[in-house]
Amino acid sequence: MPPAVIDIQEKFALFSVQWSPRVIAEINDYQVKLARLEGPFVWHRHADTDELFQVIRGSMEIAFRDGVVSLREGQLCVVPKGVEHCPRTEAECLVMIIEPRGVVNTGDAGGDHTAENDVWV
Amino acid sequence: MPPAVIDIQEKFALFSVQWSPRVIAEINDYQVKLARLEGPFVWHRHADTDELFQVIRGSMEIAFRDGVVSLREGQLCVVPKGVEHCPRTEAECLVMIIEPRGVVNTGDAGGDHTAENDVWV
Structure with a gap:
């Protein structure tokens, strides 16, 4: 069987x-994730990895200690x-995240926003 | 300076x-690429890695030896x-490709379609 079509x-x-x-897909040991x-x-960091955010619908900001990045649909x-x-975000924003398998959403910060990892849909 | 906004x-x-x-971005040693x-x-394989295709505009097929996958905008x-x-593809299709740095587009096949690697835009 050929690989599955994944519709975002x-x-x-x-x-x-x-x-x-x-999680919706894996590329070797990297995962493609969707999030609302x-x-x-929470402010946090991932000590061991970069993390890609791509806006699928809506808009979001990512605050950094030295400035703010604003992203809208089609931007990453x-x-x-x-x-x-x-x-x-001000309203719900749908994003695609790409990072290695095993990355926890809140990084080093922990807390109530920490989600179960490696949950597929 | 905060990281750049990349508009697809x-x-x-x-x-x-x-x-x-x-190439438009890197996540550690993985690259995000755009292609028309x-x-x-050409038929080819990448011996060492998976390869993600996401359709940004238009539609495409990926033929496999055991079937054909059809992808349209928003599918991967x-x-x-x-x-x-x-x-x-039947008409021009714009795709995003994610794979490790160093992957050549024609894999093991070579030939006229082999593109220079690691070219950024």
């Missing part, structure tokens, strides 16, 4: 929980390894 | 050559490591 919007329709990434973001997240940004950042 | 459509507007991927595809490509597919495949 169909996958988003399967979950409504926010700040809880869902709304409101402010790579948060460098070890750099503190804080995603935030 | 703006990046596509900067090149018109087909079958010649352009039109017509048939991961070609498994070592599996022969042949991308093809």
Whole structure:
């Protein structure tokens, strides 16, 4: 059997929980995740890896200690390894995240926003 | 300075050559590439890595020895490591490709479609 077609919007329709990434694909040991973001997240960093955010629908900001990046649909940004950042949105924003398998959403910060990892949809 | 915003459509507007991927971002040692595809490509495989195709605009097929996958805008597919495949389109299709740095577009096949690697836009 050839590999599956993965439809991003169909996958988003399967979950409504926010700040809880869902894995939709793997490229070797990297994962492609979808997440619904709304409101402010927590400041955190990932000591061992870069992290890509691509906006699928809506808009978001990623705050850094030295400035803010604004992203809208069709735009992406790579948060460098070890750099503190804080995603935030005014309304719900649908994003695609790409990073190595095993990365926890809140990085070094922990707390209530920490989602179960490696959950597929 | 915070990291750059990368706009997928703006990046596509900067090149018109087909079958010649352009790097727009890196996540650690993985690259995010954009490519314009039109017509048939060559059968090939990548012995050491999976390869993700996401359609940004238009539609494409990826032929496998055991079937054909059809992808349209907002859909993606991961070609498994070592599996022969042949991308093809009827009209120009804009795709995003994610794979480790160093992967050559024609894999083991070589030939006229082999593009210079690691070209950024």
